[in-house]
Amino acid sequence: MNTLGNLTYVYVVTHPTGPLGDALTSLHGIGQASLRFLPPSAETADNSGPPSPIAFVASDVPEQDFNETALKHHFEDLDWLEHVARAHHDVVQAVAARAPVLPLRLATVYQDDPRARLALSAQQDLFTLRLDQLCAHTEYGVKIYLTADAGQPPPTDPAPPGSPGKAYLRARRAQRQSREAVYQQAEQAAETIEAIAARLATQRVRHAPQRGELTGPQENVLNDAYLVPDDRAGQFQADIADAARAFPGLRIEVTGPWAPYSFAMPAASTPEPPP
Incomplete structure (x- = not known):
């Protein structure tokens, strides 16, 4: 039960x-x-049967930091956000290592335990079904990057004297052709990965490619998540590494195993955190 001055x-x-x-x-x-379990509300539970098959994993957080006004401010504070995101992720991963999970969105908070339990009750059948579907499955990410020097034409002989304009145009044309060849290679790699996933994964979610500091000098051109049965995970990773x-000209990266963040629920079906 949460204490005075705290949220759930x-x-x-x-x-x-x-x-x-x-x-x-x-x-x-x-x-x-x-941390504690929060089962569905007692008002909706069937007390004559066994305990609920699902529950939230919850903790108290200070209301002064997680109320609606505070969150609007904190979401602009990258240090605070990183700290909370890491703590949230650590709990999700720790629980996922021991049981099937539906990860919830960062900063999903309720006024108190009774309101959280009522929210769980409203989605109990849907959550139970989805947990059953995700049992013995794990999320893996697959990313394709163009390496930092991809698309750069090979060195050429110095341009003849008196023809700097033609040399520049030739160099630009060679660079464009080389770049196009690398993008074609990336398309072929994506098709190969999809063929592997068709055999070994059960679901895919396509995320937007990453940009900026997350990728450094390399360009991320594919950022997919796959839901893979645990008994196929080793084969999935090995086949992509072989491919x-x-x-x-590419760097193909497999990340995971992760809790099924990308496959938990559609956004409209999960409890909504404060804006």
């Missing part, structure tokens, strides 16, 4: 098993807060 922060939906409950006693949430060797 929820991290994931999961199955509240005894072993997981024991593990929560040694884990901590944002601000080193203790990457055929595309020397």
Whole structure:
């Protein structure tokens, strides 16, 4: 039960098993807060049957930092946001290592435990179905980058004296042709990855390519997430690593295993955090 001056922060939906409950006693949430299970509201539960098959994993957070006004300010503070995001992710990953999870959006908060439990009750059937679908599956990311020197034409002999304009045009044409060849290679690599995923993954989500500091001097041209059955994960990673060797002008990166952030629920079906 949250205490005075605190809000209820929820991290994931999961199955509240005894072993997981024991593990929560040694884990901590944002601000080193203790974690707890929150089952659906008692007002909607069938008390004659077994305990609910799902629950939130929750902790207390200070209302002064997580109320609507404070969050609008904090979301512009990159240091604060990174700290909270890391703590949130650590809880999600720790629970996912022990049980199926539906990760919830960063800063999903409720006024108190009863309101959180009512929100879970409203989505109980949908969450239970989705957890069953994600059981024994894990998310992996696949990214394609153009290397920093991709698309640069090979060195050429110095231009003949008196023809700097023609030399410049030849160099620009060679650079454009080389760049086009690398993009064609990236398209072929994407098709190869899709063929591998068609055999080994069950779902795909296409994210926007990353930009700026996240990629450095390399250009990210593909940023996909795949839901892979656990018994195929090793083959999935090995097949993509083998395929990457055929595309020397690219860097193909597999990330994970991750909790299924990309496959938890459509945005409209998850509890909405404050704006």
